[in-house]
Amino acid sequence: MAEAEAINVDLEIIVQGAQGRSKPELRLWLRMLSTTKLISQEIRRRLRAEFGATLPQFDLMAQLYREKDGLRLGELSKRTMVTNGNVTGLVERLEADGYVQRVTPDGDRRVTVATLTEAGMTLFAAMATAHEAWLQDMMADVDPRMTTALWSEIGTIKSSANNHLSGAAFE
Amino acid sequence: MAEAEAINVDLEIIVQGAQGRSKPELRLWLRMLSTTKLISQEIRRRLRAEFGATLPQFDLMAQLYREKDGLRLGELSKRTMVTNGNVTGLVERLEADGYVQRVTPDGDRRVTVATLTEAGMTLFAAMATAHEAWLQDMMADVDPRMTTALWSEIGTIKSSANNHLSGAAFE
DNA sequence: CAGGAATCTTTGACATTTCAAATATCTGCT
DNA sequence: AGCAGATATTTGAAATGTCAAAGATTCCTG
Numbered sequence: 001m002a003e004a005e006a007i008n009v010d011l012e013i014i015v016q017g018a019q020g021r022s023k024p025e026l027r028l029w030l031r032m033l034s035t036t037k038l039i040s041q042e043i044r045r046r047l048r049a050e051f052g053a054t055l056p057q058f059d060l061m062a063q064l065y066r067e068k069d070g071l072r073l074g075e076l077s078k079r080t081m082v083t084n085g086n087v088t089g090l091v092e093r094l095e096a097d098g099y100v101q102r103v104t105p106d107g108d109r110r111v112t113v114a115t116l117t118e119a120g121m122t123l124f125a126a127m128a129t130a131h132e133a134w135l136q137d138m139m140a141d142v143d144p145r146m147t148t149a150l151w152s153e154i155g156t157i158k159s160s161a162n163n164h165l166s167g168a169a170f171e
Numbered sequence: 172m173a174e175a176e177a178i179n180v181d182l183e184i185i186v187q188g189a190q191g192r193s194k195p196e197l198r199l200w201l202r203m204l205s206t207t208k209l210i211s212q213e214i215r216r217r218l219r220a221e222f223g224a225t226l227p228q229f230d231l232m233a234q235l236y237r238e239k240d241g242l243r244l245g246e247l248s249k250r251t252m253v254t255n256g257n258v259t260g261l262v263e264r265l266e267a268d269g270y271v272q273r274v275t276p277d278g279d280r281r282v283t284v285a286t287l288t289e290a291g292m293t294l295f296a297a298m299a300t301a302h303e304a305w306l307q308d309m310m311a312d313v314d315p316r317m318t319t320a321l322w323s324e325i326g327t328i329k330s331s332a333n334n335h336l337s338g339a340a341f342e
Numbered sequence: 343c344a345g346g347a348a349t350c351t352t353t354g355a356c357a358t359t360t361c362a363a364a365t366a367t368c369t370g371c372t
Numbered sequence: 373a374g375c376a377g378a379t380a381t382t383t384g385a386a387a388t389g390t391c392a393a394a395g396a397t398t399c400c401t402g
Contacts, residue, residue: 024322028308029310030324033211034252035203035325035328036207037252039332040204042336047275073350073351081205081209082389089352108350108398109367109396110351110398111351128234132193132194135200138196138331138335139328139332139333139334140331141327141335148199149193150321150324151199153320153321154202156314157206160309163312166216169215202363215390225357226358244380244382245379245381254360255382256384259357260382
């Protein structure tokens with residue numbers, strides 16, 4: 001009988017015994033990772049099905065949407081946490097589809113600035129609305145107070161991680 | 172002078188204004204996503220630098236490590252949350268490197284079972300130890316009580332998401 | 343103002359990712 | 373037996389992802 005059989009048999013079963021034996025940090029990490037993967041995949045599916053777009057495209061357009069003057073590719077790379085080389089291809093495809101425009105400013109010809117076109121803004125606005133609703137839906141069973149608390153607690157994790165990166169010994 | 176200039180200018184700045192305007196669920200999601208991305212990238216860098224391995228390879232080997240009898244590719248696919256087609260390639264490369272072995276059982280010739288080789292177990296054991304230490308390091312600034320609490324709270328999110336997937340209308 | 347260092351983007355080689363279609367094989371039913 | 377449908381894996385096309393090296397251009401300094 002089919003059975004839901006969540007695609008999500010888990011991934012939390014990494015490294016250590018079924019559940020108990022591993023250190024709390026590892027357990028937490030595995031759960032964060034699997035949860036994020038689960039939600040990302042769902043969003044990806046829906047973006048594709050309803051808008052024919054990909055998640056990285058959505059991310060990239062989101063950055064441009066709030067910077068009407070556009071962003072240099074390097075800036076885009078940092079904000080989306082995607083490598084430079086990757087941004088090049090992403091922007092190329094979005095440009096081919098007519099959602100993004102590239103311009104080289106007069107001042108500095110090394111630079112490329114990407115901007116959303118009209119079509120891009122229209123598409124993104126629609127996607128953003130749907131995207132927000134999907135998230136509210138997926139988190140419907142979570143107490144709103146927990147949502148807020150989690151936001152701040154995960155901020156602590158993020159800071160901690162940021163302070164312990166390989167190349168980040170700067171104060 | 173170089174400046175730390177975290178690769179992490181954020182990604183939380185998606186869709187809505189700098190911080191306030193968006194719904195709590197969206198804010199939480201963006202923060203989860205960026206945090207996970209940050210930590211993943213760090214782990215990837217270190218796996219590559221210290222072991223010449225990739226994160227998906229590590230994940231896959233982790234599953235095989237705790238199932239000495241091996242796993243069918245489909246099972247591996249579910250546990251790693253990676254598509255079937257993807258598992259094929261991952262296993263192929265790991266086999267070429269001598270860390271994994273493929274066998275077709277007599278009973279059912281549709282099936283392929285992957286197992287870790289001796290070399291695979293040795294490598295994975297080393298990686299797992301390092302991996303756990305990296306996580307403890309990256310989460311060093313997080314109160315242990317918070318770590319435990321977060322594990323359970325994120326479990327709530329995961330359940331909620333699981334109950335609101337497109338194709339998961341089962342009870 | 344020449345030349346090297348710094349900055350920005352692209353390119354190239356690979357690995358990973360997804361989806362859908364194609365292959366194989368097995369199972370159940372008549 | 374024989375064939376339709378279910379299972380399991382592979383394949384193929386396209387996008388994304390990383391890193392390192394190459395190209396351009398600008399900046400700085402002697």
